[in-house]
Amino acid sequence: MVHGTHNALNDSRNATIKISINGKLFNREDAKISVFDSGYLVGDGVWEALRLHDGILVFLDDHFNRLWQAAATIGMQLPFSKSELEISVHKVLEANNMTTDVHVRIMVTRGIKKTPSQDPRLTISGPNVVIIPEHKKASKESKEKGITLFTSTIRRGSPDYLDPKLNCHSKLHEVQALVQAIEAGADEALMLDVNGFVSTCNATNFFMIRDNEVWTSTGQYCMNGITRAKVIEVCKQNNIVCHQKNFSLYDVYGADEAFVTGTFGGLTPVTKIDGRVIGKGNYGEITRHLSALYEQLIHSEIEKQK
Structure with a gap:
């Protein structure tokens, strides 16, 4: 068994979670993204992780400020506001009937490339936004x-x-x-x-x-x-x-x-x-x-x- 700081109690509900990709919900096994995605090709993207406790996304402002700073650092313009992203996260949580002990991973990549390349000018789409919520409670x-x-x-x-x-x-x-x-x-x-x-x-x-x-x-x-x-x-x-x-x-x-x-x-x-x-x-x-x-x-x- 893997032992470390991310050890979580097993939760069978995670097998049927719905994942958001650019605002659309997919079942876990159907959640896929293009092989031309800039994150997959060259690691060109930023991410954030949040905890949901008793219906509240804890320290949300701190996490979103860090995400926006990261995007600015790599020269990626986010085409949505913090309030809009918060709404998107809550939609995913509601779709999964999640209220507490939830870990939310937000991943934002620069977008789809015309061809495999690190050049950001060859990006032909807007940023790809993936939101993965999981029932995750730390193992005591x-x-x-x-x-x-x-x-x-x-x-x-x-x-x-x-x-x-x-x-x-x-x-x-x-x-x-x-x-x-x-x-x-x-x-x-x-x-x-x-x-x-x-x-x-x-x-x-x-x-x-x-x-x-x-x-x-x-x-x-x-x-x-x-x-x-x-x-x-x-x-x-x-x-x-x-x-x-x-x-x-x-x-x-x-x-x-x-x-x-x-x-x-x-x-x-x-x-x-x-x-x-x-x-x-x-x-x-x-x-x-x-x-x-x-x-x-x-x-x-x-x-x-x-």
Whole structure:
């Protein structure tokens, strides 16, 4: 069984979900897109992932702001507004009778190409928009167990050639890092920045705890994680010292606790890195406390939206 931060409880309803492609609904087995799509051909697209809790798309503004920023970064004009996209997402959710514990993936590619090429001028359609909603609830057992990391030789890139903050379809370097980790017997990969400092993981952001203080990277070379930002926010709100700083594996191996953050899993404890046990090798008290504060923030957001 695959173990990692995206472990979800099995849900048979996902076999019959309806998926939106450019506003039209398709059954899962019929949801297809052209081989001339720019995302398929050259990874030319951006994406976003949302969580639906109690009928509310949590932190929607943050996610949409990130999507629009990503589109602007790659020079792609979105032919719809944020409110129009929100309506589209809710239509898909309603068609699937979904109300809570749902993960929504939005993928926007530049469109259909005239011929296989990276040249955006050879795009002959508007952007393709795919919305995939799934019933996905994180496995509590997996969270209690925690995950193990392996430090990959694949580095997080510099902002001047592929900014790590960009949620783009070009994920091959992250896949390479994860492959290394899996082959080393770990669940996921820890990635360093171009200067050798700890940056992020292949699909999540990394935090460690030393002497009751929370450490995470500067943010210069890591993913623009919304959950990461929310954890930093709850630390400030609750007078928990949180440093955004450069630190190395030297610091990590002596940490008291470590965890990773992501939209789906929230906070997931890290028990081992490169074969070294972190702290007591379990779901630490401070990580649990931060996870509870993050859940409270989600509930506050739900109440505010309602």
